[in-house]
Structures are given as structure tokens and as C-alpha cells.
Amino acid sequence: MTRYWIGVAAARHVRIAVENSFAMFAHGRHSAALRTRPGDWVAYYSPREGMNEGAEVRAFTAIGRILPGEPHEQLMTAAGDTGWQRNAEWLPARKADIYPLLDRFSFVRDRGHWGMYFRKSLFPVEPVDFALIAEAMGVADAFGRAGTQED
Template structure:
């Protein structure tokens, strides 16, 4: 079982859903980091070490409408601060390090009837800002689907 210890200094583990195309999420998984909202700092600063993170990818590649709609990564925020990554001299996005769990990408439609996130028929509208908090319940269901076991955290 993958352990996600809660080392949040405030003692309250939170669970987040971030939105990015699968191609970008896969790169972050391979390199052990996450970034959101085209490299913005603010949303990453709300996350704390030990918080759970799930990525939802509406498409395989940025700007495409291919109906991919899958959960593509799950893990926990590592200790450390938000920092700048280097993509080019013009683009240095803010990032956080993540311990990604081993798992497989899962279509959202397989879990849609069980998640609190998707209970509203217009659930996709809540993702327009690129990051939102989700429930422990949803985090655990997505974890089970992606890893075959619960990605545990201490609440």
C-alpha cells in the first residue's frame, strides 16, 4: 500500500483535483512535480505537504477536444516550498514536488456515478479554474480505481 503521510503543519489534510492535459501530467509524473494554471503560484501555495492531489485530464493534448476525460495521476504533496521550474527563458512556471503513486489512468465515466464531484450535471464547470478541493471520499474512490488499493493518508 502506498502511504501518503500527512505532515501538514496545520494538521488538516486536504484533497485537491487539478486539471491539465494528459501529456503535461505525464511529464510532471515522470519528473516528480506538479504545476497548475499555466504555472501560477497562488493555487500551489494553498496546498500543504501531505495533501492529496489528483489530476483530471479532459484531453490528451492541450487545446484538443478528444474526449479523453480521465484521472491521470494521484499522489501527495512533498515537503518543501513552491519553486520556479525552467521551461525556457520566457516561461518559468511555479511548481511543487509530489510523490506520485503507481497507478493507471482511469476514465472518469467509470466512477461518475459514485463521486461527489460529479453529482452535479454541470460538474465540469467547477473545474474551469484549474484547481479545486475535493472530498476525502472522492480521493479514496479515485485512489482505489487508479492503484487497486487505497492511497492512505492520516487525517
């Protein structure tokens, strides 16, 4: 069964993941990588350009699908830190501002405190919520075609 996820990561980190065809969550925690499965869809939300620094982004910055295979450990920084990641295929999508979507998401029950929903590094969402993100990112057609295929 296909599941739909929102991952939260700095835009700079998302670009690295997209360029290298992988997905990583919760600073590379193995347990987070294990939550996703091949065929699952992921959209990254980026609050800022860097981790707790840089310009505000507050947008969805990537959308794609987890590829077959198990999570694997990978070097993350020059300092020798490693993290767990999954291979992913990212759609060519545009950045989508979160604000126009907030009143449409089924999981945001209090717009005044919408940020609390995005404090987790990875959380599941309903297909209808994910479809809103895909539409806002300009990939609704590609997502719809792929989303109808069961693995």
C-alpha cells in the same frame, strides 16, 4: 490537516510532471501552488491529450502526494516561460475513466453539467471523493495506508 485536491491538466503535461516529480497548477501560477501544502493529496484529471487539442482523454491520469518544501519557480518551456511548482511523489497508478465515477462524486450534483466542476485548474474535494479516485486508479491500498498517517 491533510487536504485532497483535483488538478486539471492536459495528459501530456501530467506525464512531464510525473516523470520529473512535481505538481503544477493553473499554468504555473504562484497562488495555485500556495494553495496546496506538504502532505496534501492530488489527483490530476486530463480532459485531452494536449492543452485544448489532441485526443480526448477524460480520465484521471496521476495521483500522488505533495512533498515537504515550499513552491519553487521552474522553467516551463524553451521560450523561457517559468511557473511555480511543488515537489510531488506520484503513485504507480492506472488511468481511470471519469464517467463511472460521476454518479458517485459528492460534488457533482448535476451529471448533465459535470464538466463545469472541472473548469477550474485546482479544486478541493472530500476525502470520500478522493478515495473513489484512488480505488479507480488501482491504488486504494497505498492511498489508504498513506492517508491514515498525519504529518
